[in-house]
Amino acid sequence: MRVITVANQKGGVGKTTTAINLGTALAAVGRRVLIMDCDAQGNASTGLGVEPGARDKSTYDVLVGEGTMREAILPTKVPNLDIIPGDENLAGVETMLHNDPRKNFKLKEAFEVFRATGDVYDTVLIDCPPSLSTVTVNAMVAANAVLVPLQCEFLAMEGLSQILRTIELVRSGLNPNLEVQGVVLTMYDKRNNLSDQVANEVRTYLGSKVYQTVIPRNVRLSEAPSFGLPAILYDHKCTGSEAYIMLAQELMQRERERAAA
Numbered sequence: 568m569r570v571i572t573v574a575n576q577k578g579g580v581g582k583t584t585t586a587i588n589l590g591t592a593l594a595a596v597g598r599r600v601l602i603m604d605c606d607a608q609g610n611a612s613t614g615l616g617v618e619p620g621a622r623d624k625s626t627y628d629v630l631v632g633e634g635t636m637r638e639a640i641l642p643t644k645v646p647n648l649d650i651i652p653g654d655e656n657l658a659g660v661e662t663m664l665h666n667d668p669r670k671n672f673k674l675k676e677a678f679e680v681f682r683a684t685g686d687v688y689d690t691v692l693i694d695c696p697p698s699l700s701t702v703t704v705n706a707m708v709a710a711n712a713v714l715v716p717l718q719c720e721f722l723a724m725e726g727l728s729q730i731l732r733t734i735e736l737v738r739s740g741l742n743p744n745l746e747v748q749g750v751v752l753t754m755y756d757k758r759n760n761l762s763d764q765v766a767n768e769v770r771t772y773l774g775s776k777v778y779q780t781v782i783p784r785n786v787r788l789s790e791a792p793s794f795g796l797p798a799i800l801y802d803h804k805c806t807g808s809e810a811y812i813m814l815a816q817e818l819m820q821r822e823r824e825r826a827a828a
């Protein structure tokens with residue numbers, strides 16, 4: 568089971584859209600996928616058609632020890648794709664865990680219990696909130712790798728340096744095995760010179776860590792969540808869906824190369 572945390576402290580850069588559609592594309596080729604929604608906004612849950620009323624246990628319960636991962640898992644409409652939903656309680660995790668000396672290891676410990684119960688997933692994608700809070704640190708400590716969606720816009724590089732510093736910090740102490748899975752450029756607009764500038768700058772800086780696949784700005788990607796569907800089911804032929812299918816292929820290729828090495 569490979570655990571990939573989708574993180575960027577900046578809001579609205581495409582974390583949730585990436586978790587949902589990458590997860591769906593992986594599930595479509597037969598991988599068993601779990602999305603863990605770590606955001607109090609619960610956008611990944613809503614975007615996968617899980618209504619707030621249907622969220623019995625959430626990632627919050629897992630983090631504060633009021634439920635196991637197994638108890639919190641719900642199916643989605645997508646075959647092979649399950650979710651542990653997020654809810655507004657997640658906003659209180661920081662306060663709840665404030666005095667707990669193990670506060671950064673809560674998810675890691677929950678994953679250990681989950682793995683020990685046997686039947687697990689091939690891939691877990693953790694959708695993080697837009698902050699470097701205790702929840703995000705937990706997600707990085709529990710993960711094998713971090714996938715960073717980066718919006719092609721002004722100041723993207725500053726945001727990128729900050730998230731890479733945080734990953735380095737986690738690696739130097741809490742989780743020495745944490746890898747950077749890759750950086751994916753999102754909301755790319757070919758009519759905007761800035762998009763190209765950012766893409767070139769990030770590729771110069773990070774080289775092959777940046778996925779070849781670029782996610783274009785595409786209105787279908789933003790419409791799909793209001794139908795409770797991944798874009799890949801809502802309109803599998805739109806440019807956004809096609810890009811996420813390509814991204815999944817690239818990710819699997821990298822994993823194969825990693826395994827071979």
Ligand SMILES: Nc1ncnc2c1ncn2[C@@H]1O[C@H](COP(=O)(O)OP(=O)(O)OP(=O)(O)O)[C@@H](O)[C@H]1O
Pocket residue numbers: 577578579580581582583584585606608610695696697753754755782783784785786788789790792807
């Ligand atoms: N490639 C895209 N083209 C057009 N719209 C997009 C694209 N990617 C995401 N969006 C839209 O932009 C908004 C922000 O995307 P998303 O929710 O995925 O970002 P996020 O990083 O998860 O945000 P937050 O930090 O609030 O959790 C959403 O309304 C989403 O539908």
Ligand SMILES: [Mg+2]
Pocket residue numbers: 582583584606610611694695696
């Ligand atoms: Mg989000």
